[in-house]
Amino acid sequence: MSSDLVERGDGTLALHTSADPAGAGHQRLGFRRYAVGLDVGGRGEDPSALCIVKAESRPFMTGRGWQQALTPPEYTVVYTEAARLDEATDVVDWVVARLLKLKNWHLTFDMSGMGAPLLSMFQAAKVSPLLGVTITAGSAYDRRGNTARVSKALLFENAASCLETGTLRIAHDLPERDALLAEMQSVEYAETSSGNLTLKAGGRGHHADRFSALCLALIAETHLAPQKMVVSKIAGYYG
Template sequence: MTPDAPPAYQILKDGRVVLPSNADPAAAGHVVYGWVRHHCGLDLGRNDPSAIVVVRDECYPEYSGRGFEQRLGERRCTVVFQESIQLFSYTDLADHVARRLARIPNWTLAIDASGLGAPFSSTLDLAGIEHWSVVMTAGANLTKKGKQVTCAKTLLLENMAVGLETRALTVAHDLKGKQDLLNEIATFELGTTSAGNLVLQGGGKGHHADRAIALALAYLSATHLDGNAGPVQNTLLGWR
């Protein structure tokens, strides 16, 4: 294979992407690893439905134009799946999530663990479903301790908004229910606190915006929680 030939990518089981050089000695030391992975966000419903959104995260190696030297190409994050689920039993919801994840290669999962989400996080732990447990707070900070994450809701939503504005995050043109998702995102608007601070507020009366929150969690996983380098390999541990 020469640098001018069309790319023939090899996707490894752990989600890393390789641009093979056919072991040409001239290519030694120039191979870089891209990736194809999936970030899943889950917003846990209380009286309203829960929602799952999946973002496909892709970045492929390419030739730089200097011999066999390789570099990473443009990173693309695309919403490829969404659904709302009306299940009130945590065990039933965990079972549904497990069935979904079993069909997704190289996934990570971030859930809203605020309030009633904390017991559900424990249910996922008992089921062997690895996940980021994200508690939304006021303020503007994000902290991580193991798989426990504390994130300001404003930061969570602004991160999604910036991704959509810059097109670092896009919605697949053929996504089922695409307009419903875009309508939910549009319910968020800039507000002012009693202290005069600007904050993002969303889901006005009659607007739960559960899928928009699930998308924000999935994209937060891509941008802040999961490393950009190396493999991502989450599995359902002992799930039956």
């Protein structure tokens, strides 16, 4: 039995089964892809930020004959960048230039406020897969097609939970690792006008654009990834 891991063109990971039909019947497909998050800034001192998270789940032999299983998904921050761009067209050009260097990616961006016009602009630029997120209050989320609504609290708490469990890691050689960590540490609870507690990033004089982009990339993987439905027929069954 071969245990060589093969990355296919569509980003799926497979183990060789030596063309044995018995092995093929037990094959499990993992994945390696890049979740790209974009926090859209405003004009002046508020930059836009990009964060790229590598998502991976690998197949492995369980030791029980040909049986295969998948490792739990792991997420690693492999790239982050911030840029001050005043025009929406400049933001689109900047993001597209980064995406052209990747394979098997999907883009998630904040379409609240300044990001609202970007959905149609990204579509015109043939950016796909694409997901525009409107950030809301509360703690819920939902997705409809290429748009979604996600609460700010869920965005931040999801990242914090993944960091705590070790599911999410930051590459040790990430060039802007210290800046990203500083932004994470700036997240704090704040009281709203109605007396409710909400998570707020960028406290104590910090921007948290990179961290917000990270949260968008991660939530697309953990909560908003489209699910595949497989339809099959049962042979020899009469009900």
